[in-house]
Amino acid sequence: MRILQISFVLLWRAWFLIINIFLIPFWAGVSIPFLFKDKYYPIAYWFHQMWARSNLFLMGFWYVLEKDEEILDKNKQYVIISNHTSIMDIMLIYSLMRNHPLVFVGKAELAKLPFFGFVYKKSNILIDRKNLSSCIQVFKKIQDKVDSGKSVCIFPEGGVPKPSVFLDHFKNGAFFIAIIKKISIIPFTIADIKTKFPSFSIMKGGPGKIRIKQHHSISTKNLSLKDKNDLKKKCFNLIKHQLEKFEREKVNQSKF
Structure with a gap:
């Protein structure tokens, strides 16, 4: 039984690679003409959303969204901001933020991927956390x-933490930007992906339901940089308690 289960997961993971061999060139390719001028970015963003939603559907994922009442x-x-456990987190955020074209702040290594890397680099902001000058330049690009007119998605854990880490310490970047630019923060808490599509093992996982909580936005209108750590702590505790x-x-x- 165990061998059959592992075989299914490996085939399912291979299916992810196969569908993206076709999905990435198609959806990314048709979006390229709209990436060179900001006024056309909402069109490119729609194509990015289609790529994300296609992936979720074809991988057998569906999400159940709980959200605080807010328009x-x-x-x-x-x-x-959100906790980060898998590449599927990116696809979920794309799917959820339909009316607010956004860019992600992600690892510079992603730019090395063929074809996808070009589109990702053109659409989003890449950061090399080992390079101080890169980090400084990133803040300028985010601003x-x-x-x-774009929103920004930052995973404040700074990457996908080890499986043993429940929720890693938050870095300052997202809260610094939110306060400097006087932009409200929308925290998301994403559950289940850590076990259904783990980043550290291709022999675990499977399709199914993903639970998500969209928390009420947090205003930074009256905050200054001296409030940054308190804001970071508030968001960390909010996501931790929801997890x-x-x-x-x-x-x-599971008891029933």
Whole structure:
């Protein structure tokens, strides 16, 4: 039985690679003409969303969204933050933020991937965390993107933490930008992906439901940089407590 289960997971993972051999060139390719001028970026963003939603559907994932009652302003930008466990987190954020074209702040290594790397680099902001000058330049690029009307998604853990880490310490970047530019933060808590599509093992996982909580936006209008650590702590605790709630719900459901 164990061998059959592992075989299924390996085939399922191979399916992910196969579909993206076709999806990435198609959706990324048709978006390229719209990446060179900011006014056309919403069109390119729609294609990025189609790539993300196609991946989720074809991999057998569906999400159940719980959200605090709030109507987001379509004309406002936001800093989106979330816990980070897998590449699927990116696809989920694309799918959820349909009315707010955004850019991701991601690892510079992604630019080395053939074809996808070009589109990712052109669409998003790449950071080499080992290079101080790169980090400084990134803050300037983020501010430029915000000034051009885009929202920004930053995973404050700074990458996918080790499987043993429940929620890694948050870095300062997202909160610095939100305060400097006076942009509200939208925290997301994503559950289940850590076990359904883990980054550190291709022999685990499987399709199924993903639970997501979209928290109420947090205003930075009256904050200064001296409030940065308090804001970071508030967001960390918000996501941590929701993850713990998701875990309790999962345990309780398994009892029945």
